[in-house]
Amino acid sequence: MSNDTTDAAASEAAEAKAAEQTEESLLTQLQGDIERFRDHALRTQADFDNFRKRAAREKDDAIKYANASFLERLIPILDNFELGLNAARGSAANSPILAGMDMVAKQLFDFLISCGVEAVNAEGQPFDPNLHEAVAQEESATVADGVVIRQLRKGYKLRDRLLRPSTVVVSKGAPAK
Numbered sequence: 134m135s136n137d138t139t140d141a142a143a144s145e146a147a148e149a150k151a152a153e154q155t156e157e158s159l160l161t162q163l164q165g166d167i168e169r170f171r172d173h174a175l176r177t178q179a180d181f182d183n184f185r186k187r188a189a190r191e192k193d194d195a196i197k198y199a200n201a202s203f204l205e206r207l208i209p210i211l212d213n214f215e216l217g218l219n220a221a222r223g224s225a226a227n228s229p230i231l232a233g234m235d236m237v238a239k240q241l242f243d244f245l246i247s248c249g250v251e252a253v254n255a256e257g258q259p260f261d262p263n264l265h266e267a268v269a270q271e272e273s274a275t276v277a278d279g280v281v282i283r284q285l286r287k288g289y290k291l292r293d294r295l296l297r298p299s300t301v302v303v304s305k306g307a308p309a310k
Contacts, residue, residue: 197249198291204250205296208289211241245289253288255281255299264288266298270305278306 218238221231245251253264260267260279268285276282281301288299 198294200248201291201294201296204245204248204289204291207245208297211245212286214238214241249292250296251290253290253295253299255284255288255301257281260301260303264290264295264298265301265303267303268300269302271302272306272308273304274307276304278304280304 214234215238218231218234221228221234255265258265258281260281265281265288271282273282280303281299282304283302284299285302286300289296
């Protein structure tokens with residue numbers, strides 16, 4: 134019987150060792166699962182934070198540039214008003230109508246400035262395709278190559294965004310001899 138007892142004891146020891154190994158492997162597996170879920174939770178939280186920041190940025194931009202479409206439609210009207218004003222200045226210098234038109238023009242420009250619109254100053258500046266639209270090139274002995282000689286139509290920016298580029302004529306340098 135002593136052989137049976139030793140066999141039984143060895144069998145119990147083997148079962149205990151197998152149970153211990155099973156518990157250790159289960160513990161290792163659970164710890165791996167915990168790490169994987171922790172990593173997943175952290176990534177999900179980071180994704181949500183990024184989404185929240187992006188949504189706030191998009192909301193700010195939407196508020197900041199909400200009037201862009203309206204202002205883009207107003208600018209051609211302002212151009213025509215300026216043309217009429219310049220024609221009136223040429224014909225009647227001290228007319229009360231001209232004085233009234235000047236006041237309206239000032240109010241329009243003040244309104245645009247209060248909305249964050251500014252004119253793009255192009256004349257005498259280096260040509261920038263992000264701000265200017267070149268419609269012609271001219272030779273010029275006095276203006277360097279690549280510099281705007283004349284502005285044909287004003288450009289406008291709304292804060293840091295371009296509403297309309299300036300239409301310009303660019304110098305191509307001194308004439309060849």
